[in-house]
Each structure stands twice: as C-alpha cells, then as structure tokens.
Amino acid sequence: MKLTIINEPLLEFGTGTHVCPRTGIEHMGVYDKRDELRRTELRIGVVGRGEGVDLLDEWLERCRDGIERKQGSNLLNLFRGFGGINQDYGFLTRLINSPQYTRTLKKSEITKVVGLPSRSERVERAVELYYEQIRFLAENRSVDVIVCVMPNEMFDSVTSANDTDEEEGGELEHNFRRILKAKCMHLGTPLQLVREKTMVITKHTGDQQDAATKAWNFCTALYYKGNRTIPWRLVEDTAKLRSCYIGIGFYKSRDGETVSSSLAQVFDEFGHGIILRGTPVSIDKKNRHPYLDAEQAYRLLTDALEEYDRALAHMPARIVVHKSSHFRDSEREGFLRALDEKGIGSKDFVSITDTDIRLFGDKDYPPKRGTLLSLSEEEGILYTRGTVDFYKTYPGMYVPSPLRVTVYEQDSSLETLCEEILGLTKMNWNNTQMDGRLPITLECAKKIGDIMKYVGSGEKPQVSYSFYM
Known part of the structure; x- marks a missing residue:
C-alpha cells in the first residue's frame, strides 16, 4: 500500500491558470474570450407568473451589479463575492432580458394545476403549461437560453404526493424537471429552472447557499448553456x-x-x-x-x-x-x-x-x-x-x-x-x-x-x- 496526495489540477482561463473557477474567471476572464465567435450578449427568455418574473428581473439586476461575499465568515476563498456579469469583467458578456422575451403564466392556470388530485396529473399539466410558452419563445424569439421560474406552491405540488396518491407507486415515474427538459429538447434552446424562493435573498438564508455563491453558479450555467462554449478548461x-x-x-x-x-x-x-x-x-x-x-x-x-x-x-x-x-x-x-x-x-x-x-x-x-x-x-x-x-x-x-x-x-x-x-x-x-x-x-x-x-x-x-x- 502507498499513500500519496495528488496536487489540485490547474484550470485554464482567458489569460492564465488557477485551481479555482471563481478566482480564475474573476481575475483572468473566461477561457473562450479569445474565441471570435463567442457571444458577448446573451438573450434570456423567461417563463413564469408575474411575481416570479419580477423576482427574476430583480435577481438579474443584482447579478449584473455584483453581490458581496457572505458576511461573518473568514473563509474568503470559499465564500467569494460575485463581481457582476457584464462585457468588461469576468464573463465578458451581458445578459439581456425584456418583456419581448417574456411569457407570463396566468394565476388561474397555476391554481388549476395545484388543485389536481394526483401528482402525475399535476406534473403532466404543469409540463404542458410551461411547454406552450417555451415553444413560443423558441420558435418566435431569438433567445439563447430560457429561464423557467417555478412558483413555490407549484414546485411543492409537483415534487410531493398527497393522500390521494397512494396508488402511484405502480405508475410510470413522473418527474417535472426531467419530463419538461425531454419534451422541449427538440426546440433546440436550453432551459434553466429556478424556484421563486431561491431568488428571495434575506439575512437568514437557512439551508440555502449565500447570495454570491448562487450568483456564481447561476451565471456560469447561463453562460455555458447560452454561449455553447466553455468558461474554463483543464490545462493541456x-x-x-x-x-x-x-x-x-x-x-x-x-x-x-x-x-x-x-x-x-x-x-x-x-x-x-x-x-x-x-x-x-x-x-x-x-x-x-x-x-x-x-x-x-x-x-x-x-x-x-x-x-x-x-x-x-x-x-x-x-x-x-x-x-x-x-x-x-x-x-x-x-x-x-x-x-x-x-x-x-x-x-x-x-x-x-x-x-x-x-x-x-x-x-x-x-x-x-x-x-x-x-x-x-x-x-x-x-x-x-x-x-x-x-x-x-x-x-x-x-x-x-x-x-x-x-x-x-x-x-x-x-x-x-x-x-x-x-x-x-x-x-x-x-x-x-x-x-x-x-x-x-x-x-x-x-x-x-x-x-x-x-x-x-x-x-x-x-x-x-x-x-x-
């Protein structure tokens, strides 16, 4: 037997290398900055109810401006602040969202979904509800990625069973996120799902990630999905x-x-x-x-x-x-x-x-x-x-x-x-x-x-x- 410690692998970014994705993007820019075909603007389609769309608008604005690191912690490298997403820094890309790229769900439709007796019915109807709006954006608007904002009560209704669902153990597996992504795959536009409550930032986040970490993960996923290129790679x-x-x-x-x-x-x-x-x-x-x-x-x-x-x-x-x-x-x-x-x-x-x-x-x-x-x-x-x-x-x-x-x-x-x-x-x-x-x-x-x-x-x-x- 032999015990060894393997060094942390280096990642390559726009102008150098580092072990950490966040530090590398912040100080050296995304790896594909040298790619002439890289997009410097990402058009974000949005599907959600009115309140959810407003929350996403506010969240995207916070991501553009930057978010301070988690307070009260001395782990500066783990809880790194998010410096923002724009064309002059880090991701070197700006996010564009607009009412023209937005499809709003009716509250009455959401209420109908939540009120259905079995989870399988709720999942299938919720998928249809989102699919109709996603298809419109994918076919009629030039969007790079579509963010689906899930109301809290709808998320709960499609991820948990109630007393009328005892017979569902023998039915086909129903998973809202997986079914929606599979159904929309032929449209050719990647999806990003987000819950309304994850965009509500308070001082007491409980078991949620801190706001800056959320912004890092959210914006990196949007960048990768919308740009079809890579923000970092392993050093060759x-x-x-x-x-x-x-x-x-x-x-x-x-x-x-x-x-x-x-x-x-x-x-x-x-x-x-x-x-x-x-x-x-x-x-x-x-x-x-x-x-x-x-x-x-x-x-x-x-x-x-x-x-x-x-x-x-x-x-x-x-x-x-x-x-x-x-x-x-x-x-x-x-x-x-x-x-x-x-x-x-x-x-x-x-x-x-x-x-x-x-x-x-x-x-x-x-x-x-x-x-x-x-x-x-x-x-x-x-x-x-x-x-x-x-x-x-x-x-x-x-x-x-x-x-x-x-x-x-x-x-x-x-x-x-x-x-x-x-x-x-x-x-x-x-x-x-x-x-x-x-x-x-x-x-x-x-x-x-x-x-x-x-x-x-x-x-x-x-x-x-x-x-x-």
Whole structure:
C-alpha cells in the first residue's frame, strides 16, 4: 500500500491558470474570450407568473451589479463575492432580458394545476403549461437560453404526493424537471429552472447557499448553456497522448421494465463532448446489475469514436473508458475489438465505484482532496471530496465518501488515472465549487440517463450537455 496526495489540477482561463473557477474567471476572464465567435450578449427568455418574473428581473439586476461575499465568515476563498456579469469583467458578456422575451403564466392556470388530485396529473399539466410558452419563445424569439421560474406552491405540488396518491407507486415515474427538459429538447434552446424562493435573498438564508455563491453558479450555467462554449478548461499536458474520455452509465425505463445504456463523452481536456444514447442491455440474474454484451459494447464504442472523428476529423491516440460498475469480460471484449478496428493502441478501462473504506485525516478535518491510497497497481481509494487547502477547510456538510478506482485494461499508471479523474471533477459548468465528487464523464452520464428515459425512441436527443444539466 502507498499513500500519496495528488496536487489540485490547474484550470485554464482567458489569460492564465488557477485551481479555482471563481478566482480564475474573476481575475483572468473566461477561457473562450479569445474565441471570435463567442457571444458577448446573451438573450434570456423567461417563463413564469408575474411575481416570479419580477423576482427574476430583480435577481438579474443584482447579478449584473455584483453581490458581496457572505458576511461573518473568514473563509474568503470559499465564500467569494460575485463581481457582476457584464462585457468588461469576468464573463465578458451581458445578459439581456425584456418583456419581448417574456411569457407570463396566468394565476388561474397555476391554481388549476395545484388543485389536481394526483401528482402525475399535476406534473403532466404543469409540463404542458410551461411547454406552450417555451415553444413560443423558441420558435418566435431569438433567445439563447430560457429561464423557467417555478412558483413555490407549484414546485411543492409537483415534487410531493398527497393522500390521494397512494396508488402511484405502480405508475410510470413522473418527474417535472426531467419530463419538461425531454419534451422541449427538440426546440433546440436550453432551459434553466429556478424556484421563486431561491431568488428571495434575506439575512437568514437557512439551508440555502449565500447570495454570491448562487450568483456564481447561476451565471456560469447561463453562460455555458447560452454561449455553447466553455468558461474554463483543464490545462493541456502536451507531453501526453491526445486522449478521449468516455463515461458509461445505465438508466431504467419509466416503467422500470428495461434498462438502457447512456453514454457521456468528453472529447479531451478542452471539454468538448457529445451525448449518445445506447440500447437496452442485459441484467445479471444474480445481482440485478446491468451490463453490456460484447456486441453492445463494440457498437457503443464504435459509435462514439465515429462521432469523435466527425467532430475533430481525426482519431484520438488514447481512449479512457469510465464506468460506474465493474467491467465484465464481454464488455472488455467488445471495447477491445472496436479499438483494434480503429487502430487505437493506448487504452485504460477504469471502474469508479463507491467503497466502505475510510481514512482518518489530521485533527478534526477529513483527508485532503486528492488523497490516494494505492492498494495495488490496479486499485486504489481516491478522495475527490475532502479538505481543500485553497479553501482552508472541508467545504462539505457530511463525512466525505471516497471512490474506489479499479483498472481493468491498463496502459497508464494508477496515479495518472486518478490525476485525470480529479481534473474531470472540475469540468462541471453547473457548479463553480472546485471539489466535485464524480468526474464529468460519469456525472454527465447520470444526468443524461435521468432525462433520456423521457425521450421517445423515435426522437433524436440533443448531443450537448447543456440540454441535460
């Protein structure tokens, strides 16, 4: 056994590098500032009731002006103030919202939805209510992203069941956010959902994030979704082979009868990626775990590599496959056949799962993020969440759970693979805190599966992660 601490991976921004997304954007600007095609204005469509639209108007104005950091805390790097979003600073983009880009929901319609007897009915009617207005904006207004403002009572009514819903356990799964995103996918405009109460800032926020942190996450998500470019990327290591990272996950159908594979692909450290949908897979009768047979594995990886070739006009020199379960012999056989046909010689098949093993840190803090306990050359325990030196604390509420990293086909060292995993945890543009638990490959695959189950088999899903986050 060997214990090592992996250094915090650096991110690249407009004029330099830093470990922290917020600090990097604030001092060096977004990475894609050098892109001539980057948009310096984002048109924000809005759907919500009158009060919710007013709250969003006020919130966007606060985001433009900037928001002071959380008061009463000496953790300056963790609770960084938000300097604003405009064309001269940070994001180098201005947000434009207007009554012309706004569709207001009638109070009477909201009341009807809340009053429906079962949650499934409330979800379906709420989706239709928003969809009608989203479609109008997507088809008749030049908007880059649409913000859906949820009234508090409607949110509560579609996320919780009441006494008349006892029979719903056997029905199809109903999830408002996932169904709405799936239904609107063909319109080609990403959505951002926000609750009214999250935009009401008081001195006593309770279990909510502080206002500045909310602004960082909200504006970064809007920027990524509306601009279709990236605010930061991992620093390129020119000494390494150009790699393609692939994440494979599984999701159940809405009726729970079938399991399909979903694939999230991150092309490289630039963050370029696409989404693919797999096919129904087999279930192990002993442990009920899903898996790919050799032909399914071959076809899935072949499709991914062909998409890579279409996008970048060349094949990668190295493939890294991340999977949220162990690799079976049939899966390895199919993946190796696809790589052999495409002439790709360097590969690493990496299983990333949970573990019951825990390490003890110094004093009252958990182990540092980046702590790696190597059990062998092929297996280790990696802390992707833990004490962060830059924050001078552990920024979590619960005891962090490390990941078990197991390598099945290995051309790289375990430490190198864990360095890559740690870097890929920072490539989620839905969160500006720098200590994500899962690499974006698997985080994305999970999000895709949550929504893909609502996309009809005859419908073509969007290939950008912005439609799923």
